[in-house]
Amino acid sequence: MARSVWVKAALAIAAIAVLVIAGREAGALIPRFASWVDALGVWGPIAFITGYTIAAVLLVPGSWLTLAAGAIFGLGWGVLYVMVGATSGAAAAFLIGRYLARGLVERRLGADARFAAIDRAVGAEGARLVLLLRLTPVVPYSALNYALGLTRVRFLDYLAGSIGMLPATVLYVYTGMIAGDLATIAAGGASVARGPAYYAVLALGLGATLGVTLLATRLARRALSDALP
Secondary structure, eight states: OHHHHHHHHHHHHHHHHHHHHHHHHHHTTHHHHHHHHHTSGGGHHHHHHHHHHHHHHTTOOSHHHHHHHHHHHOHHHHHHHHHHHHHHHHHHHHHHHHHHHHHHHHHHHTTOHHHHHHHHHHHHHTHHHHHHHHHOTTSOHHHHHHHHHTSOOOHHHHHHHGGGGHHHHHHHHHHHHHHOOHHHHHTTOOOOOOSHHHHHHHHHHHHHHHHHHHHHHHHHHHHHHHHOO
Protein backbone atom coordinates (compact mmCIF):
# COMPACT_ATOMS: atom_id res chain seq x y z
CA MET A 1 0.00 0.00 0.00
CA ALA A 2 2.80 2.41 0.97
CA ARG A 3 4.60 1.67 -2.29
CA SER A 4 1.45 2.47 -4.26
CA VAL A 5 1.14 5.83 -2.50
CA TRP A 6 4.76 6.72 -3.27
CA VAL A 7 4.33 5.73 -6.90
CA LYS A 8 1.27 7.98 -7.21
CA ALA A 9 3.11 10.80 -5.49
CA ALA A 10 6.00 10.43 -7.94
CA LEU A 11 3.58 10.46 -10.86
CA ALA A 12 1.91 13.60 -9.50
CA ILE A 13 5.29 15.35 -9.18
CA ALA A 14 6.21 14.28 -12.70
CA ALA A 15 2.90 15.59 -14.01
CA ILE A 16 3.50 18.96 -12.34
CA ALA A 17 7.00 19.12 -13.85
CA VAL A 18 5.59 18.37 -17.29
CA LEU A 19 2.96 21.11 -16.86
CA VAL A 20 5.61 23.66 -15.81
CA ILE A 21 7.88 22.80 -18.76
CA ALA A 22 4.97 22.80 -21.20
CA GLY A 23 3.80 26.10 -19.76
CA ARG A 24 7.17 27.74 -20.34
CA GLU A 25 7.28 26.48 -23.91
CA ALA A 26 3.71 27.63 -24.54
CA GLY A 27 4.45 31.03 -22.99
CA ALA A 28 7.04 31.69 -25.69
CA LEU A 29 4.34 31.19 -28.32
CA ILE A 30 1.96 33.81 -26.91
CA PRO A 31 2.95 36.62 -29.36
CA ARG A 32 2.39 34.32 -32.36
CA PHE A 33 -0.86 33.07 -30.87
CA ALA A 34 -2.11 36.63 -30.35
CA SER A 35 -1.26 37.60 -33.94
CA TRP A 36 -3.03 34.47 -35.21
CA VAL A 37 -6.15 35.28 -33.16
CA ASP A 38 -6.12 38.85 -34.45
CA ALA A 39 -6.21 37.55 -38.03
CA LEU A 40 -9.10 35.13 -37.48
CA GLY A 41 -11.89 37.70 -37.60
CA VAL A 42 -15.18 36.42 -36.17
CA TRP A 43 -13.51 33.17 -35.03
CA GLY A 44 -10.94 35.09 -32.99
CA PRO A 45 -12.90 35.15 -29.70
CA ILE A 46 -13.46 31.38 -29.74
CA ALA A 47 -9.79 30.72 -30.46
CA PHE A 48 -8.72 33.18 -27.76
CA ILE A 49 -10.98 31.70 -25.07
CA THR A 50 -9.86 28.17 -25.96
CA GLY A 51 -6.20 29.19 -25.87
CA TYR A 52 -6.62 30.98 -22.54
CA THR A 53 -8.26 27.89 -21.05
CA ILE A 54 -5.41 25.64 -22.20
CA ALA A 55 -2.82 28.16 -20.98
CA ALA A 56 -4.35 28.13 -17.49
CA VAL A 57 -4.14 24.33 -17.32
CA LEU A 58 -0.48 24.47 -18.47
CA LEU A 59 0.37 27.04 -15.77
CA VAL A 60 1.14 29.74 -18.34
CA PRO A 61 0.94 33.21 -16.70
CA GLY A 62 -2.18 34.89 -18.02
CA SER A 63 -0.93 38.49 -17.90
CA TRP A 64 0.41 38.59 -21.50
CA LEU A 65 -2.76 37.04 -22.90
CA THR A 66 -4.82 39.52 -20.90
CA LEU A 67 -2.81 42.42 -22.29
CA ALA A 68 -3.18 41.00 -25.80
CA ALA A 69 -6.97 40.83 -25.34
CA GLY A 70 -7.05 44.59 -24.88
CA ALA A 71 -5.01 45.18 -28.02
CA ILE A 72 -7.12 42.79 -30.11
CA PHE A 73 -10.68 43.21 -28.79
CA GLY A 74 -10.76 46.49 -26.88
CA LEU A 75 -11.87 47.00 -23.29
CA GLY A 76 -15.42 45.63 -23.09
CA TRP A 77 -15.09 42.52 -25.24
CA GLY A 78 -11.53 41.95 -24.04
CA VAL A 79 -12.62 41.80 -20.40
CA LEU A 80 -15.50 39.47 -21.29
CA TYR A 81 -13.33 37.05 -23.28
CA VAL A 82 -10.58 37.02 -20.65
CA MET A 83 -13.05 36.33 -17.83
CA VAL A 84 -14.66 33.48 -19.77
CA GLY A 85 -11.28 31.96 -20.68
CA ALA A 86 -9.76 32.47 -17.23
CA THR A 87 -12.80 31.01 -15.46
CA SER A 88 -12.93 28.03 -17.83
CA GLY A 89 -9.21 27.37 -17.33
CA ALA A 90 -9.53 27.79 -13.57
CA ALA A 91 -12.42 25.31 -13.51
CA ALA A 92 -10.46 22.74 -15.55
CA ALA A 93 -7.36 23.03 -13.34
CA PHE A 94 -9.50 22.84 -10.18
CA LEU A 95 -11.16 19.62 -11.36
CA ILE A 96 -7.81 18.10 -12.36
CA GLY A 97 -6.39 18.90 -8.91
CA ARG A 98 -9.46 17.55 -7.14
CA TYR A 99 -9.91 14.29 -8.97
CA LEU A 100 -6.27 13.41 -9.65
CA ALA A 101 -4.56 14.58 -6.46
CA ARG A 102 -7.19 15.08 -3.77
CA GLY A 103 -7.36 11.36 -2.94
CA LEU A 104 -3.59 11.24 -2.48
CA VAL A 105 -3.69 14.19 -0.07
CA GLU A 106 -6.49 12.60 1.94
CA ARG A 107 -4.65 9.30 2.21
CA ARG A 108 -1.46 10.98 3.35
CA LEU A 109 -2.97 13.52 5.75
CA GLY A 110 -6.49 12.27 6.37
CA ALA A 111 -5.51 10.69 9.69
CA ASP A 112 -4.25 14.06 10.97
CA ALA A 113 -7.10 15.59 12.96
CA ARG A 114 -5.69 19.09 12.57
CA PHE A 115 -5.50 18.81 8.79
CA ALA A 116 -9.06 17.46 8.66
CA ALA A 117 -10.33 20.32 10.83
CA ILE A 118 -8.55 22.98 8.75
CA ASP A 119 -9.87 21.36 5.56
CA ARG A 120 -13.44 21.50 6.92
CA ALA A 121 -13.00 25.13 7.95
CA VAL A 122 -11.70 26.12 4.51
CA GLY A 123 -14.60 24.31 2.87
CA ALA A 124 -17.08 26.10 5.12
CA GLU A 125 -15.81 29.55 4.10
CA GLY A 126 -16.35 28.71 0.42
CA ALA A 127 -16.82 31.62 -1.94
CA ARG A 128 -15.62 34.28 0.52
CA LEU A 129 -12.20 32.67 0.86
CA VAL A 130 -11.87 32.15 -2.90
CA LEU A 131 -12.89 35.76 -3.55
CA LEU A 132 -10.24 37.11 -1.19
CA LEU A 133 -7.58 34.85 -2.66
CA ARG A 134 -8.48 35.95 -6.20
CA LEU A 135 -8.17 39.60 -5.18
CA THR A 136 -4.78 39.00 -3.56
CA PRO A 137 -1.85 39.70 -5.91
CA VAL A 138 0.48 37.58 -3.76
CA VAL A 139 -1.14 34.28 -4.82
CA PRO A 140 -0.43 33.25 -8.46
CA TYR A 141 -3.59 32.61 -10.48
CA SER A 142 -2.46 29.35 -12.09
CA ALA A 143 -1.10 27.73 -8.92
CA LEU A 144 -4.19 28.74 -6.94
CA ASN A 145 -6.45 26.86 -9.36
CA TYR A 146 -4.77 23.55 -8.56
CA ALA A 147 -4.26 24.29 -4.85
CA LEU A 148 -7.95 24.96 -4.22
CA GLY A 149 -8.80 21.69 -5.94
CA LEU A 150 -7.07 19.95 -3.02
CA THR A 151 -9.42 21.53 -0.48
CA ARG A 152 -13.09 20.94 0.37
CA VAL A 153 -14.21 24.18 -1.27
CA ARG A 154 -17.34 23.40 -3.27
CA PHE A 155 -17.01 23.77 -7.02
CA LEU A 156 -19.88 26.28 -7.28
CA ASP A 157 -18.39 28.38 -4.47
CA TYR A 158 -15.07 28.25 -6.28
CA LEU A 159 -16.64 29.53 -9.49
CA ALA A 160 -18.57 32.26 -7.64
CA GLY A 161 -15.41 33.47 -5.88
CA SER A 162 -13.59 33.70 -9.21
CA ILE A 163 -15.31 37.06 -9.80
CA GLY A 164 -12.39 38.38 -7.76
CA MET A 165 -10.30 38.21 -10.95
CA LEU A 166 -12.33 41.04 -12.47
CA PRO A 167 -10.51 44.17 -11.14
CA ALA A 168 -7.04 43.04 -12.26
CA THR A 169 -8.50 41.82 -15.57
CA VAL A 170 -9.99 45.23 -16.31
CA LEU A 171 -6.69 46.92 -15.49
CA TYR A 172 -4.57 44.66 -17.71
CA VAL A 173 -7.03 44.67 -20.62
CA TYR A 174 -7.18 48.47 -20.44
CA THR A 175 -3.37 48.63 -20.48
CA GLY A 176 -3.28 46.35 -23.52
CA MET A 177 -5.86 48.50 -25.27
CA ILE A 178 -3.78 51.63 -24.62
CA ALA A 179 -0.65 49.90 -25.90
CA GLY A 180 -2.65 48.82 -28.93
CA ASP A 181 0.29 47.07 -30.56
CA LEU A 182 0.86 43.32 -30.26
CA ALA A 183 4.53 43.76 -31.12
CA THR A 184 4.96 46.21 -28.23
CA ILE A 185 3.25 43.81 -25.84
CA ALA A 186 5.29 40.84 -27.05
CA ALA A 187 8.51 42.78 -26.58
CA GLY A 188 7.56 43.58 -22.99
CA GLY A 189 7.08 47.25 -23.74
CA ALA A 190 3.57 47.40 -22.29
CA SER A 191 3.66 48.12 -18.58
CA VAL A 192 0.62 48.50 -16.35
CA ALA A 193 -0.66 52.06 -16.45
CA ARG A 194 0.09 53.82 -13.16
CA GLY A 195 -3.07 55.90 -13.09
CA PRO A 196 -5.88 55.98 -10.48
CA ALA A 197 -7.13 52.58 -11.65
CA TYR A 198 -3.72 51.02 -10.98
CA TYR A 199 -3.57 52.35 -7.43
CA ALA A 200 -7.20 51.40 -6.80
CA VAL A 201 -6.51 47.79 -7.82
CA LEU A 202 -3.28 47.83 -5.80
CA ALA A 203 -5.13 49.03 -2.69
CA LEU A 204 -7.84 46.43 -3.25
CA GLY A 205 -5.20 43.71 -3.57
CA LEU A 206 -3.41 44.80 -0.42
CA GLY A 207 -6.71 44.90 1.45
CA ALA A 208 -7.54 41.43 0.20
CA THR A 209 -4.10 40.19 1.32
CA LEU A 210 -4.79 41.51 4.80
CA GLY A 211 -8.25 39.94 4.71
CA VAL A 212 -6.85 36.54 3.68
CA THR A 213 -4.25 36.73 6.46
CA LEU A 214 -6.85 37.51 9.11
CA LEU A 215 -9.28 34.91 7.77
CA ALA A 216 -6.56 32.24 7.58
CA THR A 217 -5.54 32.99 11.17
CA ARG A 218 -9.14 32.68 12.34
CA LEU A 219 -9.65 29.47 10.38
CA ALA A 220 -6.46 27.96 11.79
CA ARG A 221 -7.42 28.91 15.35
CA ARG A 222 -10.90 27.46 14.91
CA ALA A 223 -9.55 24.29 13.30
CA LEU A 224 -7.01 23.72 16.06
CA SER A 225 -9.67 24.20 18.72
CA ASP A 226 -11.79 21.60 16.92
CA ALA A 227 -8.91 19.18 16.46
CA LEU A 228 -7.20 19.37 19.85
CA PRO A 229 -8.76 18.42 23.22
